[in-house]
Amino acid sequence: MYIPPFDSLLKALGATRKEFNRVDQITLPVPLLKILLQMANAASDFNEIGYLRENPDIAAAVKTGEIQSAKMHYIGFGYFEGRLGAIPEVDAPWYLESNPDVADAVEQQKVGSASEHFNVVGAGEGRSPSKKYETVAAQWKKVLVRD
Incomplete structure (x- = not known):
């Protein structure tokens, strides 16, 4: 996985390291937040069985090949749609x-x-x-x- 250097991200946000280290909040453009969340989801544990069980439309689309995989759907769309079943099972x-x-x-x-x-x-x-x-x-x- 590639993540741009921190200074590149700060520049895109119009912030400096000094500002970053002294403030509690920083504004992120939605596309940047979205890609960061997608990267986090790509690296996280994924409950494929639970996701397919909770989302029969996705299960059908994966079965027919319309969707490449349940996890790819979740990363690109399902997380942002609030779809259930992707997180690990509750013990x-x-x-x-x-x-x-x-x-x-x-x-x-x-x-x-x-x-x-x-x-x-x-x-x-x-x-x-x-x-x-x-x-x-x-x-x-x-x-x-x-x-």
């Missing part, structure tokens, strides 16, 4: 043990399952779907979730 026993509030909600039938909670609310709260992703989920939470 329900671990998720419920790590999130006692969710375990209580499931027990009280306020939430259907650990997976439902994660997909509807948990990911947006910065929770991890499994122990494997706990560290990276915490890093995302630090930059995305504002208290």
Whole structure:
């Protein structure tokens, strides 16, 4: 994978290293943000079975050859369309043990399952779907979730 030098990106953004190091926010053009997200998705774990199960139209298009692959569709379009199924499966026993509030909600039938909670609310709260992703989920939470 190729990523342009940092100074080239800063120049395209009209910023300097000094500005970058002292500000909390910087404005990104949508095409730059999109390519950065596509690169991140290309390098991330992808749940092909889940993506095809949740998106029967994509499964059919892959089967007929209309779409090259489920992952390529997700990287180019599905992520931006908000399609489900691409993230790794939720490890329900671990998720419920790590999130006692969710375990209580499931027990009280306020939430259907650990997976439902994660997909509807948990990911947006910065929770991890499994122990494997706990560290990276915490890093995302630090930059995305504002208290």
